[in-house]
Amino acid sequence: MDTLGLGTIGISIDVSPSYLDDARALESLGFTSFWLPGGQIDRLGRLADLVHATETATVVPGIVPVGVFSTAQTGELFDELSATGRFVLGLGGPPSARPLAGLRKYLDELEVPTDHLLLAALGPKKLEMARERAAGAIGLLVTPDWTAQARHSLGTAELVVDQFVVVESDPDRARATAREPLSFLATVPGYRQNFLRMGFTDADVDQLSDRLVDALVAWGSIEKIASRVAEHHEAGADHVVLAPLGASSIDAGRALSELVVSSK
Incomplete structure (x- = not known):
């Protein structure tokens, strides 16, 4: 159930000198939501710029990192953009020893309505918080198996899956492209813990095995990527974000736009 106006498929847009022009072009291709990666949000104004540069798409930070921007800054951004009806706030917990406590404190102080708030969540406690406080x-x-379990945990709450994609059919090239971000992300405790929770072994994670890469990153033909997106939807995802690797957002978006057209 699309309660946030995201549509069924969105796309992650890398911040670049042309990202506002890219967003306008992707909007004309039918994309209904744009996501800015949290690590590229050097200022919250980039989100406002993206909202004002487009006409119909919903804009979401994926995510605003708690601990980098204050609740006052985040609240001011939401107040500025809420009237457009095209902004949803995505938040992620701080990289601290007690991330749940830090996120809970941030939410206690944040003046943003919960019906326009999404939380990055992987484990059962974060999913519970997302259900109750966002x-x-x-x-x-x-x-997709995680998606099915998350759907059960969330009940009727919104479930978004951010899916890395590589539009490349050569296995060696596709997996090499996928391993670039995974080589760092696999060292982040929260991700590693969830990989193990999903049934991967320490060796899978340490070596970034083909099994791990193929399960986490959709690569190959448009049809093969569409199949993975469909698996997440069938497992209970309300919205799937296509996060292109190895190609610019605009080039990958043009190639993937037929997924959006076929989903409507």
């Missing part, structure tokens, strides 16, 4: 959850680097 409109739903965002999962990254997850399998």
